[in-house]
Amino acid sequence: MMPMNQDISAHADILPANFYSFTLEDLQAYLKKFGKEKFRAQQIYKWVYESRVSNIDEMSNLSKDFRGELKNILNFDLPPVIKHLVSVDGTQKFLFDVKDGNTVEAVVIPSDDRLTLCISSEIGCNMACKFCFTGKQKLKRRLTADEIVGQFMQVHDSLQKEGLGRRISNIVFMGMGEPLDNSDNVFKSIEVLHSQWGINLSLKKITVSTSGIIPEMYKVAQAKVRLAVSLNAYSDEVRSQVMPINNKYPLKDLLEECKRYYRATGEKITMEYVLLKGITDQVEHAQKLVKLLKDIPCKINLIPFNEHPGSGYERPSDETVQAFHTETMRLGAQTLLRRTMGRDIFAACGQLATKIDHPETMDISNSKIGGTNARSFSHRQPSL
Ligand code: SF4
Secondary structure (H helix, E strand, C coil): CCCHHHHHHHCCCCCCEEHHHCCHHHHHHHHHHCCCCHHHHHHHHHHHHHCCCCCHHHCCCCCHHHHHHHHHHEECCCCCEEEEEECCCCCEEEEEECCCCCEEEEEEEECCCCEEEECCCEECCCCCCCCCCHHHCCCCEECCHHHHHHHHHHHHHHHHHHCCCCCCCEEEECCCCCHHHCHHHHHHHHHHHHCCCCCCCCHHHEEEEECCCHHHHHHHHHCCCEEEEECCCCCHHHHHHHCCHHHHCCHHHHHHHHHHHHHHHCCCEEEEEEECCCCCCCHHHHHHHHHHCCCCCEEEEEEECCCCCCCCCCCCCHHHHHHHHHHHHHCCCCEEECCCCCHHHCCCCCCCCCCCCCCCCCCCCCCCCCCCCCCCCCCCCCCC
C-alpha cells in the first residue's frame, strides 16, 4: 500500500472528489485507490444517507487518522440554495447555484398521498420545445451526478428542518433539461437514489421523462424506472411544429420504442400532453390523440399550457380543457387532468428557467384550473 500522502498527490487534480457523485461501488473503488477497505465506503454511506451526517469529524466510528485522510479526498458539498419560494398551494421551488453564474431549479409538489420532487438534469436544453421556457435557453452544461443527487439532498434537508414529517416519496426527472441527453449522470444519480445504502427510493417511484431521444430510451427500461414521454401532439405535423426533435425521431418510431419499453417492463407509459390554445386543445384533436395511442399501454396526462414571457402560445379556457378531457375519457383513454400547482411562483409546467429572468410571482386568481384549486407542473407532468 502506498503512503497516503503519495496517493493524494497522484490525484491532486481531482481531489477532494464530491461524495454525492459516487455510487457505493464507485466509492469502494475510489477508496481502494487510497488503500481503504470496502466496508469503509458503507460506513460513510450510512453516515451520510442514513444519519444525515456529512461532517467528517462527527463520523465517530472512523478512526481519527482516517477522518483526517478523508478530508483530503472527499468533500460533501451540495449545490447552495439561493432562492426558496413557496406557492399559495404549497408547491415549493428551489433555485440552486451550480457555479459560473448558472442556476437550476427543482420543485416539490405536495398531494394527499405523496410528495413529488421534480429535478433538473441540465442547465438549459437543446431540444428547443416551443412551449417550454427552458427550451429558450440553449444547453450550457449537463449536470453532474452530485449536482442531481444534491438537489434531492438539499430539498430533503429543508423539509426535515420544516419538521412537518413529510419526506419526498417520488422523483420525476421533468425539470430543466432533457434527462436522456445526460444519461450517464442521470442513471448514476438514480442508482444512488435507489440504492439501499443510499436514499433507498423504490424504482417504481422514479420517473424519467423524455422528449423522445429514441436511441437512449431503452436505458429507462434497463434501469427499471418509469417512463414518461413528452408527446404534446396528435400528428407528426403538429409535433414537429412544437417539438423540433420530432423531425429526427418521428412519432411512428417513438411509439414503437414505447412498445418496446412496455414489453420489457410491463409498465404503462405516461404520455404528457400540453394543451395549447387552438393548436392541440380541440375535441377533434382529442379524438386523433386517442386513435394515435390506441395500441400503446399508457395513460395520458393533460397539462393546460402555463404562460411564460414571450411564449407566443395561449392557455386554453377551462371549458376547452374540460371538453378535451371528457372526450378522451369517453373514448376509453385513461386520462388525468391534474390540478395546476406552483404557477404563481413560476414553478409550473414549462416555466422553469436557468436564471431569474421572469417575475418571481404571478397573479393567478382568475383561473380555476390555474388557481389554488388546480395543478400542473414543470415542462412535463409527473407520472402519478
Ligand atoms: S420540454 Fe424538456 S426537452 Fe423540451 S425544451 Fe423543455 S426542458 Fe428541454
